[in-house]
Amino acid sequence: MESLLLISIAKFVAFLSIVLLAAILLVYAERRVSAFIQNRVGPNRVGPWGLFQALADVAKLLLKEDIVPKNAYKPVHDLAPIISIAVSLSTFAIVPFGNTIDIFGSHVKLMIADVNVGILYLLSITSLGVYGITLAGWSSNNKYSLLGGLRSSAQMISYELSMGLSIIGVVMVAGTLRLDQIVVHQTQYLGGWLPAWNIFVQPVACITFVVAAFAETNRLPFDLPEAEPELVGGYHTEYTGLKFGLFFLAEYANMFTASAVIVTLFLGGWHLPYAENLGVSALTLSLLQVLAFIVKLVAVLLFFIIVRWTIPRFRYDQLMNIGWKVMLPLTLANVLVTGLVILLTQ
Amino acid sequence: MGTMQSSGKIIRKKDLNIWQKSYIPEILKGVRQTIAEMFKPKFTYNYPEEHFKPNPSFRGRPVLVKENEVERCVACGLCSRVCPALAIEVQASETQLEKERYPIKFEINMVRCIFCGFCEEVCPEEAIVMSNEYELVFSSQEEAVFDKQKLLKSTEELKLRLEFLRKNR
Numbered sequence: 001m002e003s004l005l006l007i008s009i010a011k012f013v014a015f016l017s018i019v020l021l022a023a024i025l026l027v028y029a030e031r032r033v034s035a036f037i038q039n040r041v042g043p044n045r046v047g048p049w050g051l052f053q054a055l056a057d058v059a060k061l062l063l064k065e066d067i068v069p070k071n072a073y074k075p076v077h078d079l080a081p082i083i084s085i086a087v088s089l090s091t092f093a094i095v096p097f098g099n100t101i102d103i104f105g106s107h108v109k110l111m112i113a114d115v116n117v118g119i120l121y122l123l124s125i126t127s128l129g130v131y132g133i134t135l136a137g138w139s140s141n142n143k144y145s146l147l148g149g150l151r152s153s154a155q156m157i158s159y160e161l162s163m164g165l166s167i168i169g170v171v172m173v174a175g176t177l178r179l180d181q182i183v184v185h186q187t188q189y190l191g192g193w194l195p196a197w198n199i200f201v202q203p204v205a206c207i208t209f210v211v212a213a214f215a216e217t218n219r220l221p222f223d224l225p226e227a228e229p230e231l232v233g234g235y236h237t238e239y240t241g242l243k244f245g246l247f248f249l250a251e252y253a254n255m256f257t258a259s260a261v262i263v264t265l266f267l268g269g270w271h272l273p274y275a276e277n278l279g280v281s282a283l284t285l286s287l288l289q290v291l292a293f294i295v296k297l298v299a300v301l302l303f304f305i306i307v308r309w310t311i312p313r314f315r316y317d318q319l320m321n322i323g324w325k326v327m328l329p330l331t332l333a334n335v336l337v338t339g340l341v342i343l344l345t346q
Numbered sequence: 347m348g349t350m351q352s353s354g355k356i357i358r359k360k361d362l363n364i365w366q367k368s369y370i371p372e373i374l375k376g377v378r379q380t381i382a383e384m385f386k387p388k389f390t391y392n393y394p395e396e397h398f399k400p401n402p403s404f405r406g407r408p409v410l411v412k413e414n415e416v417e418r419c420v421a422c423g424l425c426s427r428v429c430p431a432l433a434i435e436v437q438a439s440e441t442q443l444e445k446e447r448y449p450i451k452f453e454i455n456m457v458r459c460i461f462c463g464f465c466e467e468v469c470p471e472e473a474i475v476m477s478n479e480y481e482l483v484f485s486s487q488e489e490a491v492f493d494k495q496k497l498l499k500s501t502e503e504l505k506l507r508l509e510f511l512r513k514n515r
């Protein structure tokens with residue numbers, strides 16, 4: 001019992017530091033990659049290759065004055081960034097980043113919290129994220145912030161639906177709500193050679209989920225809540241210093257979590273194809289699988305960044321059209337077809 | 347892959363098939379372009395280490411041309427007259443040299459100068475030209491007033507600009 005507690009604490013500490021560090025590194029990666037895309041060099045002064053630029057930015061944000069507008073509602077104004085960061089940090093807890101591993105004589109599952117309705121937890125927690133943004137927009141008492149918050153709530157509610165429906169296809173195929181079981185289900189092979197990743201089994205669900213994930217994380221084709229040219233800064237216009245930093249960090253932690261979920265649900269999670277046949281020891285295999293998860297995660301994150309600098313922002317009516325008239329029917333049809341196929345084959 | 351041409355032909359939405367209407371091929375094309383862009387050479391300079399080297403046509407800070415260890419200027423005062431920002435001050439005096447007149451005082455206030463190049467254009471002796479120097483930093487108003495010693499530059503240093511002026515006048 002005591003060792004279980006110790007393992008949980010160790011996992012928790014490792015998880016928090018990894019996610020926060022990853023979010024900070026992600027800010028650096030985004031600045032550097034976007035610079036390369038625009039034929040610039042990007043931050044390269046602080047530390048080797050400018051790696052410490054993001055840390056320096058965090059230190060700067062810590063030292064900045066915290067300004068609360070005169071007419072803002074202070075309790076909610078303070079609460080909103082905390083909700084944002086808490087939500088984005090707690091989502092990652094259920095993502096399995098590796099298979100089981102045997103260390104110090106105990107059998108450890110490589111995920112923070114083994115929730116038996118993992119997907120429900122995922123959906124409910126991510127939909128809480130809208131409160132942080134909406135409350136920030138409302139409590140700032142600023143028209144731009146309010147518009148950003150309103151847009152954000154409309155957008156998130158619209159895309160939450162298609163997000164959930166595209167997951168249903170995956171759940172129907174796997175027959176379970178546990179994320180680790182969904183990954184285990186993807187370790188089979190189709191026709192003996194193609195890994196049964198859901199990107200091949202459920203391609204439509206994969207595309208709709210990725211699009212919805214972009215919308216949920218407020219990334220560029222869907223970044224209307226903070227559209228700079230029209231809304232100044234959107235919901236975080238009136239935020240400074242550490243509170244702005246929390247929003248910023250939450251945005252990148254969200255992106256990190258969304259990528260991890262995409263990898264888990266559609267790209268086979270920690271599954272490294274054909275690694276079972278390599279004949280390596282169980283510990284090496286586990287470590288290789290963690291490495292495979294990290295590689296997939298980085299690839300998806302790069303995809304997020306590259307898409308941001310490729311596609312321009314949607315107009316608001318286009319956003320709603322895509323959400324309700326394209327994504328929703330598409331995901332519903334996907335659920336229907338998946339159900340029919342399962343019914344006919346079993 | 348869709349075959350949408352961007353040149354010439356007008357593309358109507360009704361002519362597209364469903365795969366093209368999903369915009370996925372076009373988005374993938376865009377992503378490919380973005381990735382290709384990442385590996386192209388950079389446009390920007392690593393400034394303090396690398397410097398931008400201007401062409402001869404560049405209008406940097408105005409300088410006085412020094413020939414045979416003495417300035418070409420005959421202190422006619424045309425540059426001072428034409429200067430729209432009133433940045434140039436010239437005082438003439440006599441000399442034993444062939445040109446008979448020389449500026450005993452020649453000052454350009456670099457805070458006022460707008461780098462228009464009128465002084466260079468109006469000068470009958472080709473004695474004041476725009477150099478390729480663009481890094482001008484002062485910590486006080488007095489420091490920004492460049493006297494004759496600071497303005498003088500030899501013909502070798504200004505060779506490219508002088509050639510450019512001869513060609514384009």
